[in-house]
Amino acid sequence: xxxxxxxxxxxxxxxxxxxxxxxxxxxxxLDTGFVCHVGIVESGSPVVIPTAYARVGDDIVLHGSSKSRxxxxxxxxxxxxxxxxxxxxxxxxxxxxxxxxxxxxxVIFGRGEAITEERAKNEALHAFMERLHPGRWDAVRPPNxxxxxxxxxVRIPIEEASAKLRTGGPLDDPEDxxxxxxxxxxxxxxxxxxxxxHVPEHA
Amino acid sequence: xxxxxxxxxxxxxxxxxxxxxxxxxxxxxLDTGFVCHVGIVESGSPVVIPTAYARVGDDIVLHGSSKSRxxxxxxxxxxxxxxxxxxxxxxxxxxxxxxxxxxxxxVIFGRGEAITEERAKNEALHAFMERLHPGRWDAVRPPNxxxxxxxxxVRIPIEEASAKLRTGGPLDDPEDxxxxxxxxxxxxxxxxxxxxxHVPEHA
Numbered sequence: 001x002x003x004x005x006x007x008x009x010x011x012x013x014x015x016x017x018x019x020x021x022x023x024x025x026x027x028x029x030l031d032t033g034f035v036c037h038v039g040i041v042e043s044g045s046p047v048v049i050p051t052a053y054a055r056v057g058d059d060i061v062l063h064g065s066s067k068s069r070x071x072x073x074x075x076x077x078x079x080x081x082x083x084x085x086x087x088x089x090x091x092x093x094x095x096x097x098x099x100x101x102x103x104x105x106x107v108i109f110g111r112g113e114a115i116t117e118e119r120a121k122n123e124a125l126h127a128f129m130e131r132l133h134p135g136r137w138d139a140v141r142p143p144n145x146x147x148x149x150x151x152x153x154v155r156i157p158i159e160e161a162s163a164k165l166r167t168g169g170p171l172d173d174p175e176d177x178x179x180x181x182x183x184x185x186x187x188x189x190x191x192x193x194x195x196x197x198h199v200p201e202h203a
Numbered sequence: 204x205x206x207x208x209x210x211x212x213x214x215x216x217x218x219x220x221x222x223x224x225x226x227x228x229x230x231x232x233l234d235t236g237f238v239c240h241v242g243i244v245e246s247g248s249p250v251v252i253p254t255a256y257a258r259v260g261d262d263i264v265l266h267g268s269s270k271s272r273x274x275x276x277x278x279x280x281x282x283x284x285x286x287x288x289x290x291x292x293x294x295x296x297x298x299x300x301x302x303x304x305x306x307x308x309x310v311i312f313g314r315g316e317a318i319t320e321e322r323a324k325n326e327a328l329h330a331f332m333e334r335l336h337p338g339r340w341d342a343v344r345p346p347n348x349x350x351x352x353x354x355x356x357v358r359i360p361i362e363e364a365s366a367k368l369r370t371g372g373p374l375d376d377p378e379d380x381x382x383x384x385x386x387x388x389x390x391x392x393x394x395x396x397x398x399x400x401h402v403p404e405h406a
Contacts (some may be wrong), residue, residue, distance in 0.1 A: 041244050136295070186399075
């Protein structure tokens with residue numbers, strides 16, 4: 001993906017100062033997350049499904065069961081929208097109106113393409129797992145042919161994409177600044193907690 | 204919303220043991236979150252936008268700028284899909300294939316209705332803020348008529364909805380249980396951090 005001008009669809013229409021289109025910003029947001037929301041259209045109605053993703057080069061890669069409706073639709077090249085959102089904080093203003101949320105999001109429009117060739121599929125899954133936990137692929141049992149067959153992998157090129165974000169404190173009206181109310185930001189973060197080891201029942 | 208049988212659209216087709224349709228489960232998932240992903244269709248293509256939400260009774264309530272394209276489309280009654288997802292953990296299995304994510308999600312299909320009457324709009328925004336921070340509404344300056352006018356509020360009835368969730372550890376194949384690799388769950392949680400007070404520049 002080259003840095004490019006936004007299309008009509010990706011241009012952030014509201015609050016244009018919150019829009020960003022550069023590759024670095026978009027990739028940084030994508031590389032911070034693991035779960036996206038994928039939109040497809042079925043019988044004229046929108047369907048939004050959460051699923052794991054990884055950025056691999058200039059593609060978003062998704063995977064799922066070969067029998068999954070979502071993967072079948074995406075692999076068939078239907079128009080899709082992939083959205084990734086990180087919530088960073090609650091913005092508490094002095095007026096109800098100026099309350100907000102700090103966030104970083106990326107919206108990608110595109111059409112998927114099924115990755116069916118065994119070697120390419122394996123490479124995509126390898127990249128996927130390395131994103132989740134570097135070094136993990138070499139530690140675990142790799143997929144066998146039946147598992148590879150049961151897994152559908154789809155790539156969606158990151159071509160038509162935009163980022164939108166809000167940072168910083170509340171933007172109160174000047175006349176509200178003297179109100180006696182706590183104002184500021186409550187940061188939130190998706191934190192990893194202490195791992196819980198799995199103990200087999202008959203170990 | 205009554206507990207009801209799933210429609211063709213909300214029935215969880217893959218892994219049906221992960222599907223739940225009861226009101227209690229669905230409301231509990233909705234009441235844990237603050238940001239949803241809303242899907243609409245524009246020119247035949249899906250568009251997925253993150254936005255804040257609150258459950259108010261049997262409705263999902265969204266709000267935004269009166270000039271927002273999303274709010275205009277939703278308020279006009281276009282078919283919409285509202286999805287709420289909480290990521291609870293990374294499931295690390297002994298094989299690549301059985302890695303997974305623990306999560307709780309709700310998918311709602313419906314059509315929005317603009318709330319335009321001033322009193323009803325104010326009540327919706329009140330409920331919204333109480334969900335974010337109980338007691339906050341009475342502490343801050345309430346919306347003035349101009350702010351109310353600048354704010355669009357839409358309700359979407361929670362009628363056609365389903366929950367899907369995964370909990371617990373990895374489900375490895377029996378023959379992989381003796382592999383010498385760490386397996387278990389890395390829990391993740393959206394944690395609130397220490398609030399950062401906003402100090403006006405000329406305080």
